[in-house]
Amino acid sequence: MSKILPPGDQRRLDDLLSRFTDDAQHMIGYPGTHIIDFSPLAPFLEFFLNNIGDPYSASTFRLNTHEFEREVVTWFKQILRAGETDVRGYVTGGGTEGNMYGMYLARELLPGGIVYYSEDTHYSVAKILRMVNARSIMIKSRPDGEMDYDDLMRTLHLHRDVPPIIFANIGTTMRGAIDNLETIKTILKDLAIARSYIHADAALSGMILPFVDDPQPFGFDAGIDSIAISGHKMPGCPMPCGVVLARQAHIDRIARSVEYIGTSDMTVAGSRNGLTPLFLWYVIKTLGHEGFRDIIAECTAISDYAIAQFKAHGITAWRHKNSLTVVFPRQAENTLKKWQVATQGKDAHLITMPHVTRNHVDQFITDLVAATRKTETQKTAIPA
Amino acid sequence: MSKILPPGDQRRLDDLLSRFTDDAQHMIGYPGTHIIDFSPLAPFLEFFLNNIGDPYSASTFRLNTHEFEREVVTWFKQILRAGETDVRGYVTGGGTEGNMYGMYLARELLPGGIVYYSEDTHYSVAKILRMVNARSIMIKSRPDGEMDYDDLMRTLHLHRDVPPIIFANIGTTMRGAIDNLETIKTILKDLAIARSYIHADAALSGMILPFVDDPQPFGFDAGIDSIAISGHKMPGCPMPCGVVLARQAHIDRIARSVEYIGTSDMTVAGSRNGLTPLFLWYVIKTLGHEGFRDIIAECTAISDYAIAQFKAHGITAWRHKNSLTVVFPRQAENTLKKWQVATQGKDAHLITMPHVTRNHVDQFITDLVAATRKTETQKTAIPA
Numbered sequence: 001m002s003k004i005l006p007p008g009d010q011r012r013l014d015d016l017l018s019r020f021t022d023d024a025q026h027m028i029g030y031p032g033t034h035i036i037d038f039s040p041l042a043p044f045l046e047f048f049l050n051n052i053g054d055p056y057s058a059s060t061f062r063l064n065t066h067e068f069e070r071e072v073v074t075w076f077k078q079i080l081r082a083g084e085t086d087v088r089g090y091v092t093g094g095g096t097e098g099n100m101y102g103m104y105l106a107r108e109l110l111p112g113g114i115v116y117y118s119e120d121t122h123y124s125v126a127k128i129l130r131m132v133n134a135r136s137i138m139i140k141s142r143p144d145g146e147m148d149y150d151d152l153m154r155t156l157h158l159h160r161d162v163p164p165i166i167f168a169n170i171g172t173t174m175r176g177a178i179d180n181l182e183t184i185k186t187i188l189k190d191l192a193i194a195r196s197y198i199h200a201d202a203a204l205s206g207m208i209l210p211f212v213d214d215p216q217p218f219g220f221d222a223g224i225d226s227i228a229i230s231g232h233k234m235p236g237c238p239m240p241c242g243v244v245l246a247r248q249a250h251i252d253r254i255a256r257s258v259e260y261i262g263t264s265d266m267t268v269a270g271s272r273n274g275l276t277p278l279f280l281w282y283v284i285k286t287l288g289h290e291g292f293r294d295i296i297a298e299c300t301a302i303s304d305y306a307i308a309q310f311k312a313h314g315i316t317a318w319r320h321k322n323s324l325t326v327v328f329p330r331q332a333e334n335t336l337k338k339w340q341v342a343t344q345g346k347d348a349h350l351i352t353m354p355h356v357t358r359n360h361v362d363q364f365i366t367d368l369v370a371a372t373r374k375t376e377t378q379k380t381a382i383p384a
Numbered sequence: 385m386s387k388i389l390p391p392g393d394q395r396r397l398d399d400l401l402s403r404f405t406d407d408a409q410h411m412i413g414y415p416g417t418h419i420i421d422f423s424p425l426a427p428f429l430e431f432f433l434n435n436i437g438d439p440y441s442a443s444t445f446r447l448n449t450h451e452f453e454r455e456v457v458t459w460f461k462q463i464l465r466a467g468e469t470d471v472r473g474y475v476t477g478g479g480t481e482g483n484m485y486g487m488y489l490a491r492e493l494l495p496g497g498i499v500y501y502s503e504d505t506h507y508s509v510a511k512i513l514r515m516v517n518a519r520s521i522m523i524k525s526r527p528d529g530e531m532d533y534d535d536l537m538r539t540l541h542l543h544r545d546v547p548p549i550i551f552a553n554i555g556t557t558m559r560g561a562i563d564n565l566e567t568i569k570t571i572l573k574d575l576a577i578a579r580s581y582i583h584a585d586a587a588l589s590g591m592i593l594p595f596v597d598d599p600q601p602f603g604f605d606a607g608i609d610s611i612a613i614s615g616h617k618m619p620g621c622p623m624p625c626g627v628v629l630a631r632q633a634h635i636d637r638i639a640r641s642v643e644y645i646g647t648s649d650m651t652v653a654g655s656r657n658g659l660t661p662l663f664l665w666y667v668i669k670t671l672g673h674e675g676f677r678d679i680i681a682e683c684t685a686i687s688d689y690a691i692a693q694f695k696a697h698g699i700t701a702w703r704h705k706n707s708l709t710v711v712f713p714r715q716a717e718n719t720l721k722k723w724q725v726a727t728q729g730k731d732a733h734l735i736t737m738p739h740v741t742r743n744h745v746d747q748f749i750t751d752l753v754a755a756t757r758k759t760e761t762q763k764t765a766i767p768a
Contacts, residue, residue, distance in 0.1 A: 005424075005670050009669045013424075013666075017427055020430075024432075024447060029445075032432035033432060036387055037430075038429050042423065044622075045423060046421075046422075046423070047404045048418055048621075048622055050414075060720075061416075062724055063416070065400070093481075094477075094653055095655060096652070096654040100515075104515050107517075127654075133517035232434065238428075238432055239657045240434055240655035269480050269624070270479065270508040271624035273624055275622070278397075282397075285390065286387060286388065336444075340444055340446055341444070342444060342445075
C-alpha cells in the first residue's frame with residue numbers, strides 16, 4: 001500500500017503554498033493576522049489531540065491540552081475584568097460557537113425571552129438565533145454603526161412583559177462601533193426591568209480594549225453575562241478559534257454530567273481542537289500583556305497613518321475611538337478585490353492588523369487612487 | 385519587545401510532547417488514530433487560513449482551501465453512495481456540528497416535527513436537540529445497542545399527526561450498533577407516514593462500511609437525508625473535524641427560509657478551519673480507496689484477534705458485524721484508566737483503530753487479567 005502523495009498532488013500543495021504567500025501580502029481587509037511564528041508547535045501535529053468536554057474536569061482520554069486551556073481562560077478572565085466574579089469558559093472553534101453559547105445560556109435562563117440586536121450585527125447572529133429558535137427583534141443602527149438607543153428604549157418599552165436578552169457588539173464587523181453597555185444598563189433600569197441578560201460579541205475589540213488607556217466599557221465589570229472573543233483575529237492563531245466566558249452560575253444551569261467521557265460537558269462542541277488552546281497559550285506567554293499593549297499602540301498609529309494618507313489623496317476615511325477599522329467610501333472594485341477588502345453598501349474598510357505596514361497602506365492607496373482616476377478618465381472620455 | 389517563549393514555558397511544552405508520546409502508546413479506547421504523517425502540511429501553519437462560508441461560493445478573502453474542500457466533499461459523496469442524487473456538504477469542526485446541521489435542516493423542513501433517537505445515542509445529541517429547541521422522544525435500545533424497532537413503531541403510532549425525524553446511529557459510540565435503515569423505512573411505510581426525515585450519525589462507521597464487502601445499509605442509496613462523519617476518527621486527522629452531507633433540495637429550502645439574513649452561508653460555523661480540509665484531502669489522496677480497504681481489513685483482523693485473546697483468558701468479548709468496537713465486561717478500573725478505555729454501565733470497549741497493534745492488545749489483556757486476579761485474591765484474603 002502506497003503511503004506517499006502522488007507527485008501531481010504534491011505539486012498542487014506546493015502551488016497552494018506559493019499562492020498563499022502572495023495572497024497573505026495583499027490582505028488588509030479582514031481581521032486575521034500573523035504575529036508570531038507558530039512552527040515550534042508543529043510537532044504536536046503528530047498526535048490526535050482532542051480537548052473533549054469541560055477543561056475543568058478530569059477526562060479518561062489524556063491526549064488533551066486542558067491544563068493549558070485553563071491557563072488561557074484565566075488570562076482572558078483577567079483582561080476581561082472578571083475580578084472576583086466567578087467566571088468560567090473554554091476555547092471554542094470560533095466566534096459563532098461563542099455567540100451561540102451565549103444565546104443558548106440566555107435562552108435557557110430566560111425562556112421565552114426576546115433577543116435585541118442592532119442591524120450592524122454580524123449576519124451569523126441571525127443564523128444562530130434561528131438555530132436556537134429564539135425570539136428576536138432587530139434594532140436600528142445609528143449612521144456610525146452603533147446601536148440606536150432610542151429605538152432600543154421604545155422597543156423594550158413595548159415588550160416589558162418579556163425578559164430581554166441584549167446582544168451587544170463590542171466592535172461591529174464592518175465599522176468597529178461599540179454598543180454602549182452603560183447606556184444599555186441605564187435603559188433597562190429606567191424601564192424597571194429586573195431580569196435581563198447581556199452577551200457581548202467582542203470578536204476583535206475584546207483583544208484591543210484591554211490594552212488601551214481609555215477603553216469603552218467592555219468586560220464583566222460593565223455587567224455583561226457572557227462574552228465571545230476570536231482567537232484567529234488579534235491573537236493571530238493560524239486557524240479559527242475563540243474564547244467564550246460566562247458567569248459560572250449560568251453555566252451550572254446547563255452543564256450535565258456525562259458518564260461516557262467521565263466528565264461534565266458544558267461546551268457546545270463535543271470533540272474540541274487540542275492545538276488551538278496551545279496556540280493561544282503560546283502567543284500569550286510569548287508576548288504577554290506588555291507585548292499586546294505595544295502591538296495595539298503600533299496598529300493604532302498605522303490606522304491614523306492610513307486616515308492621513310487617504311485624506312492626502314482627497315478621500316474621507318474615519319475610525320471609531322479604539323478601533324483599527326478604517327472606513328472609507330467603496331470604489332474601484334477590482335482594487336478592493338486585489339487587496340481582499342470587505343464591503344457593505346457604500347462602505348469599505350481596511351483593518352490595520354499587526355501584519356499591515358505603512359508600506360501596505362501606501363501601496364493600496366496608490367492602487368486605489370490610480371484605479372479610481374482611470375475609471376473617471378474613462379467616464380469623461382465617453383463622447384457626450 | 386520579547387518574542388521568545390520564556391525558558392520555563394518552553395520546558396512545559398517539551399514535557400507535554402513527551403507525555404503525549406507516552407499517552408499515545410496507551411490509547412486503545414477512543415476512536416482517534418494516527419495513520420499517516422501530516423508533518424508535510426506544517427508549512428501551512430504560517431498562514432491565517434479561514435474557509436469562511438459555503439465552499440461552493442466565491443469569497444473576497446482568498447486564504448482558504450475551498451477548492452480542496454470541494455474535492456473532499458465529492459469523495460465522500462461517492463463513498464456514501466450519493467449516485468445521481470444532488471448532494472452537497474462541507475467540512476465541519478466535528479461530529480456535533482454535523483449532527484446539529486442535520487437536526488437544524490430537519491427542524492426547518494418539518495416544523496414541529498418530533499426527533500426519535502435511541503437511548504444508545506451519543507450524549508451530545510440530547511444537548512443538540514435542546515440547543516435547536518426540537519421536540520424529541522428517546523426510544524429504547526435492544527440489549528446489543530441497536531434501536532428497539534417495536535418501541536419505535538409503537539411510539540410513532542401514537543404521534544402519527546406529527547412528522548417524524550429519525551436520528552439513526554450508523555455505529556453507536558459505545559457498542560458500535562448500526563440502526564437498520566431498511567427496517568426504519570418499512571415502519572414509516574407501514575404507518576403510511578408520507579413526510580419524514582432520516583439523519584445518520586456515522587461518526588466512525590461512515591469510514592468503515594464503504595470499505596467492507598457486505599455493509600449494512602448506510603448511505604444516500606438507503607434513503608437518508610443527511611449524514612455526519614468524523615474526520616478525526618478513521619481518517620486520523622490530528623484535530624477534530626468532520627464532513628456533513630445533505631440532499632441539495634433540503635439545503636435549498638433552508639436557503640430560502642434564511643434569505644432575509646442576506647447571505648448564502650449554509651454552514652453552522654462562520655469562520656471555519658482551512659487546514660482540516662487539507663488534512664482530509666491529503667489522507668484521501670495518499671491512501672485512496674484501496675488504502676482504506678486494506679486498513680479496514682487489518683483493523684477487523686485485530687478486532688477478531690482481541691476477541692480471541694479475551695476468550696483465551698476466560699473473558700467474553702464481542703463486536704457487531706463490520707464494527708471495530710470490541711465490547712467486554714467492565715473491570716479493573718485502574719487498568720482501564722491506564723489504557724484510556726471508555727466505560728458505560730457494565731460495559732467497557734476497546735476500538736481497534738489503525739494504530740492499535742496485536743502487541744497493544746496483548747499488553748492490555750495481560751494488564752487487565754493481572755489486575756482482576758489481584759482484586760480477586762484480595763477479596764478471597766479477607767477473613768470470612
